[in-house]
Amino acid sequence: MFDYETMTPKQLVAELDKYIIGQDEAKRAVAVALRNRVRRGRLPEAMRDEVSPKNIIMVGSTGVGKTEIARRLTKLSGAPFIKVEATKFTEVGYVGRDVESMVRDLMNAAISLVKAEMEKNIQAEAEKRTYDRLLDLLLPGTKSHHKEQSEEDEPPRISLLSENEEAQESEEAVIARTRAKLLERIKSGQMDDHKVELSSKGGKGGSIMPGVEVFPVGLGGMGDGPDFSDMGQQISSQISAMFGGGKKKVVSVKRAYNILMQEEREQLIDQDAVIEIAKERVERRGIIFIDEIDKIISSGSNKQGGEVSREGVQRDILPIVEGSMVNTKYGMIDTTYILFIAAGAFSNSKPSDLIPELQGRFPIRVQLEEMSVAMFEQILIKPQNAITQQYIELLKTEDLFIEFDESAIKRIAEIAYEENRLQENIGARRLHNILERILETLSFEATDRGGEHILIDATYVDRELKTKEREANDLGKYVL
Structure with a gap:
């Protein structure tokens, strides 16, 4: 930016x-x-x-x-x-x-x-909080120090350490090492498919109550009144908050990370300051x-x-x-x-x-100027996002290597200009239409032609376009 x-x-x-x-x-x-x-x-x-x-x-x-x-x-x-x-x-x-x-x-x-x-400024803190909450879900008996939980509700503690390791260390050290080892697994993606139980939240940073959708009535033309564009979402969120949030659901660790990360971002960002x-x-x-x-x-x-x-x-x-x-x-x-x-x-x-x-x-x-042949030639090759380069890169993903020589670029530009003159003038958009017709066969057969190197010149362009024109005429016989 x-x-x-x-x-x-x-x-x-x-x-x-x-x-x-x-x-x-x-x-x-x-x-x-x-x-x-x-x-x-x-x-x-x-x-x-x-x-x-x-x-x-x-x-x-x-x-x-x-x-x-x-x-x-x-x-x-x-x-x-x-x-x-x-x-x-x-x-x-x-x-x-x-x-x-x-x-x-x-x-x-x-x-x-x-x-x-x-979000960029609070990314590090949001990630830390998200990982802490994930560890709390995966190891409910080893809550991080900033979480509160009554002893009577605490489930059995899970450890990734051996009995000898646990015997030689204090409980706090065992908890810290267990969480550290599991955190490494989470960050490496080893736990992505593991399932955790997540409670959906109402209100700020959470999802609305499942099963409740409110569709606001359109108020077209009411420009002088209040903004009703998000009324449905607001009412749904209020209903969810009134009933104490949503229900528990089982999701993968990867999905849970995204949900919790979004909640933590919402909590850390001052919404009034944003507005x-x-x-x-x-x-x-x-x-x-x-x-x-x-x-x-x-x-x-x-x-x-x-x-x-x-x-x-x-x-x-x-x-x-x-x-x-x-x-x-x-x-x-x-x-x-x-x-x-x-x-x-x-x-x-x-x-x-x-x-x-x-x-x-x-x-x-x-x-603004009307498109000329020279401008079409420049559009095909000069911009950083030139459309010929886009097609080259797309087909390269299939190990099919194509190259446009100067004669092809000039011929495509001439055809685009002539078609705009004789048909509806759609400017540079005509280039996309022509390139699609030229490369249609290659795009279709690319998966079977990996490793080939193909030079597209003026002869290739004319041959492909004439073939497409003939096919269109043949098809026209069957169209009422």
Whole structure:
């Protein structure tokens, strides 16, 4: 995870360049927007409140990199980040997701982010406590010193030491050595399949009472009310706590370790601190990527039914982008300084077709380039996660070694460009479709062809694609 607060715009663009070909204008705009968040934080408080985020609209057809830029931002930003689709929302008064849910989702993402960071700091202590509890389950007669247990309830003590060893040492030393030997077995995995009896807990850090499920009623369009998204889980946890937890169950040591580890993490982490830090990060550094924003533009002057609802969604998004207080289960969230990045193909519309008030809240507009043959060639080989390299590594797991020469790369790029021109333009996604067709036979036969080395050139590409085209035509005779 990178921390964009220490990265310059040039460094941010350099990181994006490792995965995204071209689209320099979009990458620069995003890098500057992120850096401006850092600059704002360094201003005097009076001035800081006057500086609002410079929200961005990215315009470009499908498959040109809009979503990939958003995905990479998630890894680079180190800030709470979510991607939502504008088409998933409905206007207040209609059944469906209200637009305020995007802020609640962002807060949930921030909670997960902060908890993950805190878990790293308490990992060692959580592991120690977890192993102590596992030893208590496996050797109930040798409770660790921090556990309390009445003598009358104490089961017979189990020892891994010989009688001579026990006779020569005090009881405390015998217990310590027994637990130490068993701990070695647990850590080495020798005890993974051994069964232990575990009590499920209600409330904080535990599971809800078995057999009880509560399904909250959907309250679509109730954006101004409280957050009911986790009502079912909360009620179930309260019922479980009222009845003193759950029932005992027998699980493997490996499974018990995971359950107990999660409980100990929950116990060691200050939940109030998590919420406070997450809330501050959302309000100061949060980023929401709204995809397909062009799909909520009304198409024409005669607005009826769904057309009205689309414009209604825009009007519902407006106050959140402008800055408003949104109610979540963690408290009220101020959206004033959240950075919004919108994206859309705008094939049948343009950004100026959005309602004027919403347009004004996205002052930066970036036009992404259409994919060319040269860009396709670069996409196939240059990024760290290049799709040709992905296929090479996948087949290598079966000891089948393939190699793409320059003629194959050029031919695949040319075919992708031509198919996008003649059929629906799906941008770089066309490359995945073509490579699947080229490598389908090899992928199917890989387990039987281990040890082979295959060079994929332009001739191989043409032969495989013609074969697939012929098979598709033959199959078409039987399709009504």
